[in-house]
Amino acid sequence: MAEALLLFLLSYILQLQLEVLGLATSSNHDFSYMKSVYNATDLPLEDVYDYIIVGGGTAGCPLVATLSRKYSVLVVERGSAPVSYPQVLSAGGSGANLLQEDDGKTPAQRFVSEDGVPNVRGRILGGSSMINGGFFSRAHDQFYNQSGIDWEMDVVEKAYKWVEDSIVFRSNLSSFQSIFRKALLQAGVGPDNGFTLQHLVGTKSSGSTFDELGRRHGAVELLNRGVLKNLRVAVEAYVEKIIFSSSNNASRLSATGVVYTDSKGRTHRAYIRDKGEVILSAGAIGSPQLLLLSGIGSVDHLFSLRIPIVHTNPHVGNFMADNPRNGIDVVSPSALDPSIGQVVGITSDFNYIQAVSANLPFSFPQPFGLFPNSTSPLQLSVATIVEKFSGPKSTGSLRLLSSAEVKVSPAVRFNYFSEAVDLGRCVKGMRKIGDLLKTESLEKLKFEDLEGAEGFQFLGPSLPKNQSDDASMETFCRSTVTSYWHYHGGCLVGKVVDGDYRVKGTNSLRVVDGSTFNASPGTNPQATLMMIGRYTGLKILQERRAPK
Known part of the structure; x- marks a missing residue:
């Protein structure tokens, strides 16, 4: 009984965490991009474009908008448009995205890693930018320095600004967020950096893709900055594989198109024109999965699934x-x-600490012994304080299951804390949370018992009493680990793609999404993903203009 109640409360917290701005309706959104959106069942069984983008997500939408300025672009998106999921359009309904039953058509697809940790993937036009918490903050400097990309930083700046001018807002801090901000500074997470979109050590507030009325403005709205007549978005379409040809270069296969199926099971083929490209932007799960399904991967793995090998890359x-x-x-x-x-509080060890708050109306006698004399309806107010750290050394792998179908999620293992250095960084982060609980600002969260003693009451696990004991802290980290939904890898720069995101060993094929990252950028990756979509689009246009 207690376990079931706890699960209910935790789920309810998650929903309410995203309901704080739920005053708006979707009526003020700009849906101009819907002029270019088609159900895949209404598209030709065969067609030709300059560029084919697989996945209209956080990176894909700005990439598409940029390329459409000069060329015809097809986007193949497995989810539906946001208008099909009204709950994603305002903060008030967003929590339902992660709580509703996954029937194969929801905007958030659930999966559980082989580590046993629940997770989700975006399955909607606009990608995970349509189901996340909206926090918008740029990448840390180390991301650029260690990414394997020769960045043109003036173009990076312009790409960020292009996104920020369109869909990023500054909102007033709520009362609890102001309290939390003071607690971070009192706990030594300084300096006070005020409001900034930059990644700076210390405490700061940052931008949001929710506006002042709680309307979400995700990556999908960046499509409005493209040329809509050059753009065709196929929704409810699953790309089965990439089409390759060796006619242009006998020593290296070229991507020439994709095969995708619509909701009625019909097969479509879309091809690219000369000098065009197929670009995967299906995310850290979808892009490596599609490369494997198309015959690019480990010989042993592909051979075991009877997938014809196009190019070997372990x-x-x-x-x-x-x-x-x-x-x-x-x-x-x-x-x-x-x-x-x-x-967010960013420590010198690059632990990132954030918090949310929620009120839980709930009627249950004597819940968890918090109020021993109470049998009346309760409203539990809960503050959730969490930490993550940048660039875990522990890594895992993604493998196709025996069915080898695109609609079946692959097996993924992240191997949390398999490297001792990661466990040590978690311990540092949780000790800093322990420091927060000692601050004057969080005194108001303490209960006073009948004898006048004060202390915190926890919903679920509490920090070990002896936080200087490494073993106890490590046990806490291992037993409470969950996902921040910032997974990455699978198509790393230097391993699978080169410094221009081209897939090694092929022509006319790139990957532009978080699967290329060796570390998640900044506190939250969506800002950088949108920047990279715009940045790569600008670089491609520049390449096409350059004289040979």
Whole structure:
């Protein structure tokens, strides 16, 4: 009974964490891009384009918009358009995305890694930018320095600005977020960096893709900045494989198109024109999965599934990593204003600490012994404080299952804390959360018992009493690990793609998404993913203009 109640409460917290701005309707969104959106069943069984983008997600949408300025572009997206999921369009309904039953048509696809940790993937036009918490913050400097890309930083800046001018907002801090911000500074997470989109050590508030009325403005709205007449978006379409040809270069296969199926099971073939490209932007799960399904990967793995080998590359699907999330849920004796994450503390060890708050109306006698004399309806206020750290050394892999079908999620293992250095970084992050609990700002979260003693009450696990004991802290980290939904890898730069995101050993094929990352950028990756979509589109246009 207690376990079932706890699961219910935790799920309810997750929903309310995203309901803080739920005052708006979707009526003020700009749906101009819908002029270019088609159900795949309404598209020709065969057609030709300059560029084919597999996946209209966080990186894919800005990439598509940029390329459509000069060329015809087909986007093949397995999910539907946001108008099919009204709950994603405002903060008030967003929690339902992660809680509703997965019937194969929801905007968030659930999967559980082989580590036993639940996770989700975006399955909607706009990708995970349509189901996340909206926090928008740029990448840290080390991301650029260690990414394997020769960045043109002036173009990076322009690409960020292009995104930020369109869909990023500055909102006033909620009461709890202001309290949390003070607690971070009191716990030594300084300096105070105020409001900034830059990644800086210390405490800051940052931008959001939710506007002041709670309307979500995800990557999908960046399509409006393209040339819609040059753009065709096929939704509810699954790419089965990439089509290759050796006619242009006998020593290297060229991608010439894709095969995709619509919701009625009909097969479509889309091809690219001369000088065009197929670009995978299907995410850290979808892109390596599609390369494997198309015959690019390990010989042993492909041979065991009877997939014809197009090009051998043992690195496809390897170096998968996820930022482990650990935290605590503190029950407040007084009502907290609900809030999503608006503030982040970035330590010198690159632990990232955020918090959310929620009120839980719930009627249950004597829940968890918090109120021993109470049998009346309760409203539990809960503050959730979590940490993650950048660039885990622990990595895993992605492998196709025996069915080898695109609609079947592959097996993924992240191997959380398999490297001792990661466990040590978690311990540092949780000790800093312990420091937060000692601050004056969080005194209001303490209960006072009948004898006048004060202390915190936790919903779920609490930090070990002796936080200087490494073994106890390590046990806490291992037993409470979950995902921050910032997984990456599978098509790493230097391993699977080169410094221009071209797939090694092929022509006319690139991967542009988080599968190319060796570390998740900054506190939250969506800002950088959108920047990279725009950046890569600009670079491709530049290449096409360059004289030979």
